[in-house]
Amino acid sequence: MFVRRFRRRRAGNEHAYWGLVESYRTERGPRQRLVTYLGKDDEAGGLGVKVALDGSSGWWQPALEGFEGPEARWVEVDWWSIHLERSKDFGGAWLGLEVARRLGLPELLDDLVGHGREDVPWSSMALVLVLSRLLDPSSELRLAETVYDRTAMSDLLGIPSEKVNDDRLYRALDAVLPHKAALEKRLSDRMGSLFGIEYDLLLYDITSTCFEGLADGNPQAKRGYSRDHRPDCKQVCIGLVVSRCGLPLGYEVFDGNRQDGTTLSEMVGRIEAMYGRADRIWVMDRGMVSEENLKFLRESGRRYIVGTPKSQLRRYERELLSEDWATVHPGLEVRSCPADDPEETFILCRSAQRREKELAMSARFEERIEDGMAAIARECERRTLTAAAVGEKVGRLLANNTRAARLFEYRVITDDRNAARLEWRKNDERRDRVRLRAGCYMLRTNVTDWTPEELWRAYIQLTQAEDAFRIHKTDLKVRPVWHQRADRVAAHILVCFLAFVLWKALGQMARAAGLGDEPRQILDELQTIRMADVVARTRDGLHIRKRCIVQPTRHQAILLSKLRLNLPSHLTITQM
Numbered sequence: 001m002f003v004r005r006f007r008r009r010r011a012g013n014e015h016a017y018w019g020l021v022e023s024y025r026t027e028r029g030p031r032q033r034l035v036t037y038l039g040k041d042d043e044a045g046g047l048g049v050k051v052a053l054d055g056s057s058g059w060w061q062p063a064l065e066g067f068e069g070p071e072a073r074w075v076e077v078d079w080w081s082i083h084l085e086r087s088k089d090f091g092g093a094w095l096g097l098e099v100a101r102r103l104g105l106p107e108l109l110d111d112l113v114g115h116g117r118e119d120v121p122w123s124s125m126a127l128v129l130v131l132s133r134l135l136d137p138s139s140e141l142r143l144a145e146t147v148y149d150r151t152a153m154s155d156l157l158g159i160p161s162e163k164v165n166d167d168r169l170y171r172a173l174d175a176v177l178p179h180k181a182a183l184e185k186r187l188s189d190r191m192g193s194l195f196g197i198e199y200d201l202l203l204y205d206i207t208s209t210c211f212e213g214l215a216d217g218n219p220q221a222k223r224g225y226s227r228d229h230r231p232d233c234k235q236v237c238i239g240l241v242v243s244r245c246g247l248p249l250g251y252e253v254f255d256g257n258r259q260d261g262t263t264l265s266e267m268v269g270r271i272e273a274m275y276g277r278a279d280r281i282w283v284m285d286r287g288m289v290s291e292e293n294l295k296f297l298r299e300s301g302r303r304y305i306v307g308t309p310k311s312q313l314r315r316y317e318r319e320l321l322s323e324d325w326a327t328v329h330p331g332l333e334v335r336s337c338p339a340d341d342p343e344e345t346f347i348l349c350r351s352a353q354r355r356e357k358e359l360a361m362s363a364r365f366e367e368r369i370e371d372g373m374a375a376i377a378r379e380c381e382r383r384t385l386t387a388a389a390v391g392e393k394v395g396r397l398l399a400n401n402t403r404a405a406r407l408f409e410y411r412v413i414t415d416d417r418n419a420a421r422l423e424w425r426k427n428d429e430r431r432d433r434v435r436l437r438a439g440c441y442m443l444r445t446n447v448t449d450w451t452p453e454e455l456w457r458a459y460i461q462l463t464q465a466e467d468a469f470r471i472h473k474t475d476l477k478v479r480p481v482w483h484q485r486a487d488r489v490a491a492h493i494l495v496c497f498l499a500f501v502l503w504k505a506l507g508q509m510a511r512a513a514g515l516g517d518e519p520r521q522i523l524d525e526l527q528t529i530r531m532a533d534v535v536a537r538t539r540d541g542l543h544i545r546k547r548c549i550v551q552p553t554r555h556q557a558i559l560l561s562k563l564r565l566n567l568p569s570h571l572t573i574t575q576m
Contacts, residue, residue: 006034008162033158075544081537090152090549091529091556091567092135095522097156098565099502099509100127103190112179120163125172126495128153128164133499135527137477140169152531155547155571173491180494184250185274187501191247195508199275201244201458203283204267205465206260208235209472209479209493218486224257227469228479236481238469238493239267246464247504250274251497253490260287265296281305281447283462289444298343298446305445305459308346312444313437319348320436326452334452339444347443347452355439362434365404370426372397373410377422387412390420407431471503472496475520513562522563525556531571547571 004021007014020035100106109123116122131153132143148154149161176183191197208226210233215221221234228235235256241249250271254263268282282297286307297304313320316337325333331352339346376393379385390412398405410424443459450458472478478496483489506519515522530550537543549569552560560567 076539077536077544078539081535081543083535084532085535085545086547087530087532088152088155089150089527089529090531092523092527093131093151093153093156094529094567095506095526095565096131096134096502099506100131102194102509103187103501103505105130105187105498105502108183108186109176112182113175120159120168122172122175124157124159125164125168126176128157128159129169129172129176129495130498130502133476133495134502135523137475137496137499139482140173141166144169152571155531170488173488173495177487177491177494180490181250181274183494183498184248187498188247188249188275191501191505191508194505195247195512197243197245197247199243199249199280200278201281201283201461202249202271203242203244203462203465204239204264204288205285205462205469206237206239206254206263206287207469207473208237208256209481210235211484212480212482213484215481215484215489217484218489220253220255220486220489222256224255228473230480233480236489237263238472238478239263240465240468241267241271242465242468244458244461244464245508246468247508248468248497248501251493253493261290261293264288264293268297268302279303281458283459285462294444303445303447305443305447305455307459308442308444310437310441312346312442313440316346316348316442317433317436320350320440325350328453328456332456334456336452337442343448344444344446345448345455347445347455349441349443349456351439351441353439354441358438359435362404362407362438365401366407368401369397369404369408372401373408373422373424377424380419380421384417384419386418387414387420390422394422407434468500472500475503476500509563513564515559515562522559525559526552529556529567 004019005016006019007016021032022035023030023032025031097106106123106127109126110121113121113123113126128148129140129143132138132147132151135151136147138147144164144166148164153159154161154164188199192199208224208228210226210228210230211218211221212233215234218234218236220236222236223231223234224237226233226235237254237256237258237260238251239254240251243249252263252267252270264284277300281303283305284307286309289306289308294304294306319335319337322335325335327333333350335348337346337348373394376390376397379393380390394410394412398408407427407430408424409427410422413421413423415421443455445455447455476496476499478493481489481492483492503519506522507517510519510522511517529552532548532550534546534548535543547570549567549571551569552567
């Protein structure tokens, strides 16, 4: 080891400081790295250099784990000179890195991406992208200019702030994308071994994410059915497969105008190529259901539980009047119904809560149509309207209230003067049928060795896939996509996927600790922990510096204890 003077230019000013440097050997020859910061190149630097050379450590920075601390060394300081410098957010970055280390993500990225002639390994830059997406999702430019320097990632990862720029972050996206499949496979295996997850039930769903800009450089960016309610924007579709507890196995990016059902065979083939064709049950909503897809699943011996279109209930209206229902929980009943195919079963489900919601919505639309019909009829009495004008008004009214449009019948009558008159009425028979089917839905399955209650509980796990999309869009900000190139868009979604894996791992840690399974509350609580340099002037006029972590509050200490995480009190400065 030896002492070296370093110079750094920031905000147009040049700063000089002392540092302790270590030489080490690599496959590419000898290299040097900064071990610790010794102070500015002024009179305070003398103390740092002296401490480094004599081997003692009055203010030496201990390691993150297993550090017992040096023997006490006393020095007199000016009370009024004590102040803090370089205050940064610490808790969130540290927690994210701890979770990543438990999953082995840093080693996995290092193993897959490897090292080349780059100054900073692309694997390290990819980890910066994933952690920042988990903590403060933003663009690569904002990450380089604001977010990274505000957090303690430079101290935790050993990458100086001046080494992080948008160009290097973009190139890290390019470097990590080719390893998508390996990352999915090895992380899901690691999650399964860590948390005892079984992948016997696979939940598949699809969503869309919109673009800002024309996205002319991305052939997958197309206009289609937008789950983001942005039909004016181009989009891509994302198919995601998760376990029954929401842990992700893999995903795929499809064209923005791809119909949901056409993605099934491709996604099933990809997952089975990665994990093998075990006796798994595929669970999907009614958007994936088609006779062609069900035939594809049956021919290969795969088992499935799927939702059915609402129109399927018409064939089983008599079953709704039966009394032999099995209660899953208060307000939810199920019963088995025979299918035309002896290898299949239909499960009729009836939810009291869903019934109340659907009836309330239907009543609201019904009232709107009723008021609108009465208003049009009164308008016909006040002034002369043509039949075409009246028909247009009624058509517009029904189109804006489609949920209750079937409950009304009307006709337009013209007199000798060609003046139109509107007559309308409610169809009570249709209204009774709607009320009978309210809150009901059907499942379709070829799983014959499960009870109706077990089948319903498996199907309802699809909410885990819906939650995964919600987290991607709200907490991880996968949308809108600002990248215009297809490969950068795919890499952006991959980074969001990796951040979601950390999110779910933290959720599993919280659940095992009895803290529920909502990682956002834990992140928000621990992100308030900060790091700062404590600086003081000694009696001799020298300045001493110690990088410290703010002690956690009582609530934070309880969280850390339950999660079995040890918050360091000091931090070693290790930079590349």
